[in-house]
Amino acid sequence: MTQTARQATGHIRFQPHPQAEQVLTPQALEFLSELHRRFGARRRELLQAREDRQQRLDAGELPDFLPHTAGVRAGDWRIRPLPADLQDRRVEITGPVDRKMVINALNSGARAFMADFEDASSPTWANCLEGQVNLMDANRGDIQLEQGGKTYRLNATTATLMVRPRGLHLDEKHAALDGEPLSGSLFDFGLYTLHNAHERAAQGTGLYFYLPKLESHLEARWWNDVFTFTEEHLGLDSGTIRATVLIETITAAFEMDEILYELRGHSAGLNCGRWDYIFSFIKKFRSRSDKILPDRAAVSMATPMMQNYSRLAIQTCHRRGAPAIGGMSAFIPVKGDEARNAAAFEQVRLDKEREAVNGHDGTWVAHPGMVALATEVFDRLMPAPNQIDSDKQRDLHVTAADLLTPPPGDITDAGVNTNVDVSLQYIAAWLDGRGAVPIHGLMEDAATAEISRAQLWQWRRHGQQTTEGTPVTAEHLGDLIDAHTRRLSAEQPERAGRLAEAAELLRELVLQEHFGDFLTLPGYRRLA
Numbered sequence: 001m002t003q004t005a006r007q008a009t010g011h012i013r014f015q016p017h018p019q020a021e022q023v024l025t026p027q028a029l030e031f032l033s034e035l036h037r038r039f040g041a042r043r044r045e046l047l048q049a050r051e052d053r054q055q056r057l058d059a060g061e062l063p064d065f066l067p068h069t070a071g072v073r074a075g076d077w078r079i080r081p082l083p084a085d086l087q088d089r090r091v092e093i094t095g096p097v098d099r100k101m102v103i104n105a106l107n108s109g110a111r112a113f114m115a116d117f118e119d120a121s122s123p124t125w126a127n128c129l130e131g132q133v134n135l136m137d138a139n140r141g142d143i144q145l146e147q148g149g150k151t152y153r154l155n156a157t158t159a160t161l162m163v164r165p166r167g168l169h170l171d172e173k174h175a176a177l178d179g180e181p182l183s184g185s186l187f188d189f190g191l192y193t194l195h196n197a198h199e200r201a202a203q204g205t206g207l208y209f210y211l212p213k214l215e216s217h218l219e220a221r222w223w224n225d226v227f228t229f230t231e232e233h234l235g236l237d238s239g240t241i242r243a244t245v246l247i248e249t250i251t252a253a254f255e256m257d258e259i260l261y262e263l264r265g266h267s268a269g270l271n272c273g274r275w276d277y278i279f280s281f282i283k284k285f286r287s288r289s290d291k292i293l294p295d296r297a298a299v300s301m302a303t304p305m306m307q308n309y310s311r312l313a314i315q316t317c318h319r320r321g322a323p324a325i326g327g328m329s330a331f332i333p334v335k336g337d338e339a340r341n342a343a344a345f346e347q348v349r350l351d352k353e354r355e356a357v358n359g360h361d362g363t364w365v366a367h368p369g370m371v372a373l374a375t376e377v378f379d380r381l382m383p384a385p386n387q388i389d390s391d392k393q394r395d396l397h398v399t400a401a402d403l404l405t406p407p408p409g410d411i412t413d414a415g416v417n418t419n420v421d422v423s424l425q426y427i428a429a430w431l432d433g434r435g436a437v438p439i440h441g442l443m444e445d446a447a448t449a450e451i452s453r454a455q456l457w458q459w460r461r462h463g464q465q466t467t468e469g470t471p472v473t474a475e476h477l478g479d480l481i482d483a484h485t486r487r488l489s490a491e492q493p494e495r496a497g498r499l500a501e502a503a504e505l506l507r508e509l510v511l512q513e514h515f516g517d518f519l520t521l522p523g524y525r526r527l528a
């Protein structure tokens, strides 16, 4: 908190901002205080449990299906029936919460839009507050923008709005209760819910969330308790809040049934967050030389490890009456290069066909230009609103080894260089306040960039050598970071200072002995 921070209701002190009055109303501060007091300590315990688990993994333990929850896996139960507007989710677009993106995404023709405070957002104070204003305006149908000579406003028909609050690990340092920063998750969830619950209820719809980066069913229980308390506190019907949990950590992959069970009164299914899943695999198995992944590009959804994960999600969801939403192909339209553009569309088509054939009930796209393609694929391969009652994956049997065996593939000089280049460019953009950016024809966000920087650490730590014979040493990586920083700074001299900051953070993440759990944690300390 700065000198200029102000005292407010509930003893929450927050940094001033032009939008603060509109968002941090006395009722909102009261509600955030209540959430913090009731759920803040348990959040800290859950974060500690992650660290304890990491110590056990470092000591050689491997994840497995939990013996003490076998009854939940064997039991005959289903989630609460889905509301009408979550029955058909064949194409969902995602994007950051900035005003133009929100309008464009809602108008994109996708069934749903996930407005993202997590992977696609850099959590500057401005982004977090302005994002809330944008979502309030969107829910009231009066969001507009004049920009670049264009007027942006909502079409008559728009996508169903969903919101992804930040993960449990992130604090909101610009607002503190009794000196303790608020949880980013509770901040985003609490404000969105308070400001939009009654508006959405009046429109006959609910409050729909995506929950990121869960590592266990106990974290799902925490969220479920937050939802139950919120519904009671705000006088909402039970089940107004519905959440789709991203299965995007290797430990959560072993607890899919348990996560659905904990949230069964509030669940809207699961989603395969493939990018964080790959990152989590590297992170959790940091100490093991038998879990090294090849170049990022080689860890595709076609590999057995990733297929097993996606098929298990489909099987688990459908047994429980829940949708299993697919993930994000990172390919986006390429401007000014017809051949590369056609190749990007072909990659997305193959990815969406694989998901629809396997039995996913819908998928994600990163760009409005991909909505029609993904819709065509799901219309062709999924004639019903969803595939929940299909028998796809019914007889699947996935073992722990099926989830834990890394795919074969090479570590190449190109793979090392791309990881350095992408990490630098992404971190620089994130420090600028942009959480999703196009780099070399791919969507890059916090999850994809985490893979790039984590691979550099992993390959160095385990003394890997590229297929060309280059040892991935600390000295080599330090030299590459310097060389790429010089090249990028020569290309964009006005960003040289920012790139130098990104290089400093990347050097720390890649060369330090300890594996940093999230790049966004040291990143957030540097974020203005």
Ligand SMILES: CC(=O)SCCNC(=O)CCNC(=O)[C@H](O)C(C)(C)COP(=O)(O)OP(=O)(O)OC[C@H]1O[C@@H](n2cnc3c(N)ncnc32)[C@H](O)[C@@H]1OP(=O)(O)O
Residues within 6 Å of the ligand: 093, 094, 095, 096, 100, 101, 102, 104, 105, 116, 119, 120, 275, 276, 328, 332, 333, 365, 366, 367, 368, 436, 437, 438, 442, 443, 444, 445, 447, 448
């Ligand atoms: C791993 C995961 O978690 S995936 C989920 C999180 N990641 C995301 O959500 C990323 C979503 N995608 C994006 O943010 C963007 O597509 C980017 C940053 C990758 C590329 O954006 P741009 O460089 O603006 O792309 P481009 O110039 O082609 O955009 C063309 C138009 O489409 C709009 N657009 C692009 N992507 C989106 C989107 N996801 N939602 C809404 N509008 C979009 C742009 O605003 C632009 O609009 P305009 O013509 O009115 O100016």
Ligand SMILES: O=CC(=O)O
Residues within 6 Å of the ligand: 119, 246, 248, 272, 273, 274, 275, 276, 277, 327, 328, 447
């Ligand atoms: O959140 C999605 C992912 O792939 O990570």
Ligand SMILES: [Mg+2]
Residues within 6 Å of the ligand: 119, 212, 213, 246, 248, 273, 275, 276, 447
């Ligand atoms: Mg993710």
